[in-house]
Amino acid sequence: MRLQVILNALERHGSFVYESAAWADSSKEGLLVRVRPRRRSRPICSGCGNRGGTYDHLPERRFQHVPLWGLAVWFVYAARRVACPVCGVKVERLPWASGKERTTTSFQWFLSRWAKRLSWRETAAIFGTSWHTVFRAVKMAVCWGIRHRELEGIEAIGIDEVAYRKGHQYFTLVYQIDRGSRRLLWVGQDRTKETLGRFFRFFGRRRTERLKYICVSVATVACGGSRSR
Ligand SMILES: [Zn+2]
Incomplete structure:
Protein backbone atom coordinates (compact mmCIF):
# COMPACT_ATOMS: atom_id res chain seq x y z
CA MET A 1 0.00 0.00 0.00
CA THR A 103 2.70 21.93 11.91
CA THR A 104 -0.42 20.27 10.54
CA THR A 105 -3.59 20.63 12.60
CA SER A 106 -3.75 16.82 12.90
CA PHE A 107 -0.26 16.76 14.41
CA GLN A 108 -1.25 19.57 16.79
CA TRP A 109 -4.20 17.52 18.06
CA PHE A 110 -1.93 14.47 18.37
CA LEU A 111 0.63 16.45 20.42
CA SER A 112 -1.99 18.11 22.60
CA ARG A 113 -3.45 14.71 23.53
CA TRP A 114 -0.03 13.36 24.52
CA ALA A 115 0.74 16.58 26.41
CA LYS A 116 -2.05 15.67 28.82
CA ARG A 117 -0.18 12.50 29.78
CA LEU A 118 3.46 13.59 29.53
CA SER A 119 5.28 16.82 30.28
CA TRP A 120 5.51 19.18 27.32
CA ARG A 121 9.26 18.64 27.25
CA GLU A 122 8.87 14.84 27.11
CA THR A 123 6.19 15.12 24.44
CA ALA A 124 8.47 17.27 22.30
CA ALA A 125 11.45 14.92 22.73
CA ILE A 126 9.51 11.72 21.98
CA PHE A 127 7.77 13.03 18.87
CA GLY A 128 10.76 14.87 17.43
CA THR A 129 9.60 18.43 17.76
CA SER A 130 10.22 21.51 19.90
CA TRP A 131 8.77 22.52 23.25
CA HIS A 132 7.32 25.58 21.56
CA THR A 133 5.51 23.46 18.97
CA VAL A 134 3.94 21.42 21.78
CA PHE A 135 2.99 24.64 23.54
CA ARG A 136 1.29 25.99 20.40
CA ALA A 137 -0.51 22.66 19.93
CA VAL A 138 -1.86 22.82 23.49
CA LYS A 139 -2.87 26.44 22.98
CA MET A 140 -4.72 25.52 19.77
CA ALA A 141 -6.60 22.77 21.64
CA VAL A 142 -7.43 25.15 24.50
CA CYS A 143 -8.70 27.82 22.08
CA TRP A 144 -10.84 25.20 20.37
CA GLY A 145 -12.15 24.16 23.78
CA ILE A 146 -12.97 27.77 24.66
CA ARG A 147 -14.98 28.16 21.47
CA HIS A 148 -16.83 24.88 21.99
CA ARG A 149 -17.18 24.40 25.72
CA GLU A 150 -19.15 25.82 28.57
CA LEU A 151 -17.46 28.01 31.13
CA GLU A 152 -20.43 28.03 33.48
CA GLY A 153 -20.39 26.48 36.94
CA ILE A 154 -16.64 26.80 37.54
CA GLU A 155 -15.97 27.29 41.26
CA ALA A 156 -12.24 26.61 41.59
CA ILE A 157 -9.33 27.67 39.41
CA GLY A 158 -5.59 27.18 39.72
CA ILE A 159 -3.05 29.60 38.31
CA ASP A 160 0.38 28.31 37.38
CA GLU A 161 3.24 29.39 35.19
CA VAL A 162 5.75 27.72 32.92
CA ALA A 163 9.14 29.10 31.97
CA TYR A 164 10.62 28.82 28.50
CA ARG A 165 13.64 30.24 26.69
CA LYS A 166 15.80 29.17 29.65
CA GLY A 167 13.54 30.89 32.14
CA HIS A 168 13.66 34.31 30.49
CA GLN A 169 10.02 34.21 29.42
CA TYR A 170 6.88 32.80 30.95
CA PHE A 171 3.39 31.64 30.17
CA THR A 172 0.56 31.82 32.67
CA LEU A 173 -1.75 28.79 32.70
CA VAL A 174 -5.18 28.82 34.30
CA TYR A 175 -6.83 25.49 35.10
CA GLN A 176 -10.29 24.57 36.28
CA ILE A 177 -9.65 22.46 39.39
CA ASP A 178 -13.16 21.61 40.55
CA ARG A 179 -13.48 18.06 41.88
CA GLY A 180 -14.07 15.72 38.94
CA SER A 181 -13.57 18.46 36.36
CA ARG A 182 -9.98 19.42 35.74
CA ARG A 183 -8.90 21.04 32.52
CA LEU A 184 -6.72 23.78 31.13
CA LEU A 185 -8.89 26.86 30.55
CA TRP A 186 -6.57 29.56 29.32
CA VAL A 187 -2.97 30.27 28.32
CA GLY A 188 -1.44 33.75 28.32
CA GLN A 189 2.00 35.13 27.57
CA ASP A 190 4.04 36.55 30.52
CA ARG A 191 3.22 36.24 34.22
CA THR A 192 2.34 39.79 35.11
CA LYS A 193 -0.66 41.47 36.66
CA GLU A 194 -1.71 42.42 33.13
CA THR A 195 -1.61 38.73 32.09
CA LEU A 196 -4.03 37.82 34.86
CA GLY A 197 -6.11 40.87 34.01
CA ARG A 198 -6.49 39.45 30.49
CA PHE A 199 -7.62 36.12 31.91
CA PHE A 200 -10.24 37.72 34.16
CA ARG A 201 -11.50 39.93 31.33
CA PHE A 202 -11.86 36.80 29.19
CA PHE A 203 -13.53 34.91 32.04
CA GLY A 204 -15.96 37.72 32.78
CA ARG A 205 -16.97 39.53 35.96
CA ARG A 206 -20.07 37.41 36.63
CA ARG A 207 -18.17 34.11 36.47
CA THR A 208 -15.27 35.56 38.50
CA GLU A 209 -17.63 36.60 41.29
CA ARG A 210 -18.90 33.03 41.51
CA LEU A 211 -15.42 31.56 42.06
CA LYS A 212 -14.94 30.07 45.51
CA TYR A 213 -11.28 29.07 45.28
CA ILE A 214 -8.32 30.51 43.42
CA CYS A 215 -5.11 28.53 43.96
CA VAL A 216 -1.98 30.35 42.92
CA SER A 217 1.49 28.84 42.59
CA VAL A 218 4.10 30.27 44.97
CA ALA A 219 6.20 31.66 42.13
CA THR A 220 3.20 33.47 40.63
CA VAL A 221 2.47 35.18 43.96
CA ALA A 222 6.15 36.05 44.36
CA CYS A 223 6.11 38.04 41.13
CA GLY A 224 3.05 39.98 42.25
CA GLY A 225 0.83 38.45 39.60
CA SER A 226 -2.32 37.97 41.58
CA ARG A 227 -2.07 40.23 44.61
CA SER A 228 -4.79 42.53 43.47
CA ARG A 229 -7.20 39.59 43.38
ZN1 LIG B 1 -9.81 37.91 0.13
Whole structure:
Protein backbone atom coordinates (compact mmCIF):
# COMPACT_ATOMS: atom_id res chain seq x y z
CA MET A 1 0.00 0.00 0.00
CA ARG A 2 1.32 3.40 -0.88
CA LEU A 3 1.55 6.14 1.74
CA GLN A 4 -0.75 8.33 -0.37
CA VAL A 5 -3.53 5.70 -0.04
CA ILE A 6 -3.28 5.87 3.76
CA LEU A 7 -3.27 9.67 3.71
CA ASN A 8 -6.27 9.79 1.40
CA ALA A 9 -8.16 7.51 3.77
CA LEU A 10 -7.25 9.49 6.90
CA GLU A 11 -6.75 13.05 5.73
CA ARG A 12 -8.27 13.83 2.37
CA HIS A 13 -8.36 17.41 1.13
CA GLY A 14 -10.57 17.68 -1.93
CA SER A 15 -8.68 20.40 -3.79
CA PHE A 16 -5.23 18.90 -3.18
CA VAL A 17 -3.38 15.75 -4.23
CA TYR A 18 -0.69 13.80 -2.38
CA GLU A 19 1.65 13.55 -5.32
CA SER A 20 4.56 11.49 -4.03
CA ALA A 21 6.16 10.18 -0.86
CA ALA A 22 9.91 9.74 -0.58
CA TRP A 23 12.73 9.75 1.91
CA ALA A 24 14.01 13.15 2.95
CA ASP A 25 17.69 13.85 2.20
CA SER A 26 18.58 11.36 4.89
CA SER A 27 16.26 8.69 6.29
CA LYS A 28 16.80 10.20 9.76
CA GLU A 29 14.90 13.27 8.63
CA GLY A 30 11.90 11.09 7.79
CA LEU A 31 9.48 11.07 4.87
CA LEU A 32 8.53 13.91 2.56
CA VAL A 33 5.04 13.91 1.08
CA ARG A 34 4.72 16.32 -1.82
CA VAL A 35 1.34 18.01 -2.08
CA ARG A 36 0.01 19.87 -5.10
CA PRO A 37 -3.29 21.57 -5.89
CA ARG A 38 -5.72 19.69 -8.11
CA ARG A 39 -5.61 20.91 -11.71
CA ARG A 40 -7.80 23.94 -12.35
CA SER A 41 -8.54 24.32 -8.61
CA ARG A 42 -8.61 27.94 -7.48
CA PRO A 43 -6.92 28.92 -4.20
CA ILE A 44 -8.95 30.23 -1.25
CA CYS A 45 -8.02 33.67 0.09
CA SER A 46 -6.83 33.49 3.73
CA GLY A 47 -8.29 36.94 4.32
CA CYS A 48 -11.92 36.58 3.28
CA GLY A 49 -12.40 32.90 2.36
CA ASN A 50 -13.33 33.58 -1.28
CA ARG A 51 -11.70 31.76 -4.17
CA GLY A 52 -9.56 33.79 -6.52
CA GLY A 53 -7.02 33.42 -9.30
CA THR A 54 -3.43 32.34 -8.63
CA TYR A 55 -1.12 35.36 -8.43
CA ASP A 56 2.16 33.47 -7.91
CA HIS A 57 3.77 30.70 -5.83
CA LEU A 58 5.80 31.05 -2.65
CA PRO A 59 8.87 28.83 -2.11
CA GLU A 60 8.21 25.27 -0.91
CA ARG A 61 7.67 24.84 2.80
CA ARG A 62 7.53 21.81 5.07
CA PHE A 63 4.64 21.12 7.45
CA GLN A 64 5.31 18.51 10.12
CA HIS A 65 2.61 15.83 10.22
CA VAL A 66 1.85 12.92 12.58
CA PRO A 67 4.86 10.55 12.60
CA LEU A 68 4.55 7.09 11.08
CA TRP A 69 6.44 4.06 12.49
CA GLY A 70 8.68 6.46 14.40
CA LEU A 71 9.54 8.38 11.23
CA ALA A 72 8.89 12.10 10.95
CA VAL A 73 6.43 12.90 8.16
CA TRP A 74 6.49 16.24 6.36
CA PHE A 75 4.07 17.69 3.85
CA VAL A 76 5.96 19.74 1.26
CA TYR A 77 3.96 22.41 -0.49
CA ALA A 78 4.56 25.66 -2.38
CA ALA A 79 1.64 27.85 -1.31
CA ARG A 80 -0.08 29.98 -3.93
CA ARG A 81 -0.78 33.65 -3.46
CA VAL A 82 -4.30 34.61 -4.40
CA ALA A 83 -5.23 37.64 -6.48
CA CYS A 84 -8.26 38.40 -4.31
CA PRO A 85 -10.70 41.03 -5.60
CA VAL A 86 -11.51 41.99 -1.98
CA CYS A 87 -8.20 41.74 -0.09
CA GLY A 88 -5.57 42.20 -2.81
CA VAL A 89 -2.71 39.67 -2.97
CA LYS A 90 -2.98 37.20 -0.08
CA VAL A 91 -1.51 33.78 0.74
CA GLU A 92 -4.00 30.96 0.21
CA ARG A 93 -5.75 29.20 3.08
CA LEU A 94 -4.50 25.64 3.57
CA PRO A 95 -6.85 22.94 4.84
CA TRP A 96 -4.16 21.03 6.77
CA ALA A 97 -2.62 23.91 8.77
CA SER A 98 -3.94 27.15 10.18
CA GLY A 99 -2.43 30.59 9.74
CA LYS A 100 1.36 30.57 9.72
CA GLU A 101 1.66 27.20 11.48
CA ARG A 102 4.36 24.87 10.16
CA THR A 103 2.70 21.93 11.91
CA THR A 104 -0.42 20.27 10.54
CA THR A 105 -3.59 20.63 12.60
CA SER A 106 -3.75 16.82 12.90
CA PHE A 107 -0.26 16.76 14.41
CA GLN A 108 -1.25 19.57 16.79
CA TRP A 109 -4.20 17.52 18.06
CA PHE A 110 -1.93 14.47 18.37
CA LEU A 111 0.63 16.45 20.42
CA SER A 112 -1.99 18.11 22.60
CA ARG A 113 -3.45 14.71 23.53
CA TRP A 114 -0.03 13.36 24.52
CA ALA A 115 0.74 16.58 26.41
CA LYS A 116 -2.05 15.67 28.82
CA ARG A 117 -0.18 12.50 29.78
CA LEU A 118 3.46 13.59 29.53
CA SER A 119 5.28 16.82 30.28
CA TRP A 120 5.51 19.18 27.32
CA ARG A 121 9.26 18.64 27.25
CA GLU A 122 8.87 14.84 27.11
CA THR A 123 6.19 15.12 24.44
CA ALA A 124 8.47 17.27 22.30
CA ALA A 125 11.45 14.92 22.73
CA ILE A 126 9.51 11.72 21.98
CA PHE A 127 7.77 13.03 18.87
CA GLY A 128 10.76 14.87 17.43
CA THR A 129 9.60 18.43 17.76
CA SER A 130 10.22 21.51 19.90
CA TRP A 131 8.77 22.52 23.25
CA HIS A 132 7.32 25.58 21.56
CA THR A 133 5.51 23.46 18.97
CA VAL A 134 3.94 21.42 21.78
CA PHE A 135 2.99 24.64 23.54
CA ARG A 136 1.29 25.99 20.40
CA ALA A 137 -0.51 22.66 19.93
CA VAL A 138 -1.86 22.82 23.49
CA LYS A 139 -2.87 26.44 22.98
CA MET A 140 -4.72 25.52 19.77
CA ALA A 141 -6.60 22.77 21.64
CA VAL A 142 -7.43 25.15 24.50
CA CYS A 143 -8.70 27.82 22.08
CA TRP A 144 -10.84 25.20 20.37
CA GLY A 145 -12.15 24.16 23.78
CA ILE A 146 -12.97 27.77 24.66
CA ARG A 147 -14.98 28.16 21.47
CA HIS A 148 -16.83 24.88 21.99
CA ARG A 149 -17.18 24.40 25.72
CA GLU A 150 -19.15 25.82 28.57
CA LEU A 151 -17.46 28.01 31.13
CA GLU A 152 -20.43 28.03 33.48
CA GLY A 153 -20.39 26.48 36.94
CA ILE A 154 -16.64 26.80 37.54
CA GLU A 155 -15.97 27.29 41.26
CA ALA A 156 -12.24 26.61 41.59
CA ILE A 157 -9.33 27.67 39.41
CA GLY A 158 -5.59 27.18 39.72
CA ILE A 159 -3.05 29.60 38.31
CA ASP A 160 0.38 28.31 37.38
CA GLU A 161 3.24 29.39 35.19
CA VAL A 162 5.75 27.72 32.92
CA ALA A 163 9.14 29.10 31.97
CA TYR A 164 10.62 28.82 28.50
CA ARG A 165 13.64 30.24 26.69
CA LYS A 166 15.80 29.17 29.65
CA GLY A 167 13.54 30.89 32.14
CA HIS A 168 13.66 34.31 30.49
CA GLN A 169 10.02 34.21 29.42
CA TYR A 170 6.88 32.80 30.95
CA PHE A 171 3.39 31.64 30.17
CA THR A 172 0.56 31.82 32.67
CA LEU A 173 -1.75 28.79 32.70
CA VAL A 174 -5.18 28.82 34.30
CA TYR A 175 -6.83 25.49 35.10
CA GLN A 176 -10.29 24.57 36.28
CA ILE A 177 -9.65 22.46 39.39
CA ASP A 178 -13.16 21.61 40.55
CA ARG A 179 -13.48 18.06 41.88
CA GLY A 180 -14.07 15.72 38.94
CA SER A 181 -13.57 18.46 36.36
CA ARG A 182 -9.98 19.42 35.74
CA ARG A 183 -8.90 21.04 32.52
CA LEU A 184 -6.72 23.78 31.13
CA LEU A 185 -8.89 26.86 30.55
CA TRP A 186 -6.57 29.56 29.32
CA VAL A 187 -2.97 30.27 28.32
CA GLY A 188 -1.44 33.75 28.32
CA GLN A 189 2.00 35.13 27.57
CA ASP A 190 4.04 36.55 30.52
CA ARG A 191 3.22 36.24 34.22
CA THR A 192 2.34 39.79 35.11
CA LYS A 193 -0.66 41.47 36.66
CA GLU A 194 -1.71 42.42 33.13
CA THR A 195 -1.61 38.73 32.09
CA LEU A 196 -4.03 37.82 34.86
CA GLY A 197 -6.11 40.87 34.01
CA ARG A 198 -6.49 39.45 30.49
CA PHE A 199 -7.62 36.12 31.91
CA PHE A 200 -10.24 37.72 34.16
CA ARG A 201 -11.50 39.93 31.33
CA PHE A 202 -11.86 36.80 29.19
CA PHE A 203 -13.53 34.91 32.04
CA GLY A 204 -15.96 37.72 32.78
CA ARG A 205 -16.97 39.53 35.96
CA ARG A 206 -20.07 37.41 36.63
CA ARG A 207 -18.17 34.11 36.47
CA THR A 208 -15.27 35.56 38.50
CA GLU A 209 -17.63 36.60 41.29
CA ARG A 210 -18.90 33.03 41.51
CA LEU A 211 -15.42 31.56 42.06
CA LYS A 212 -14.94 30.07 45.51
CA TYR A 213 -11.28 29.07 45.28
CA ILE A 214 -8.32 30.51 43.42
CA CYS A 215 -5.11 28.53 43.96
CA VAL A 216 -1.98 30.35 42.92
CA SER A 217 1.49 28.84 42.59
CA VAL A 218 4.10 30.27 44.97
CA ALA A 219 6.20 31.66 42.13
CA THR A 220 3.20 33.47 40.63
CA VAL A 221 2.47 35.18 43.96
CA ALA A 222 6.15 36.05 44.36
CA CYS A 223 6.11 38.04 41.13
CA GLY A 224 3.05 39.98 42.25
CA GLY A 225 0.83 38.45 39.60
CA SER A 226 -2.32 37.97 41.58
CA ARG A 227 -2.07 40.23 44.61
CA SER A 228 -4.79 42.53 43.47
CA ARG A 229 -7.20 39.59 43.38
ZN1 LIG B 1 -9.81 37.91 0.13
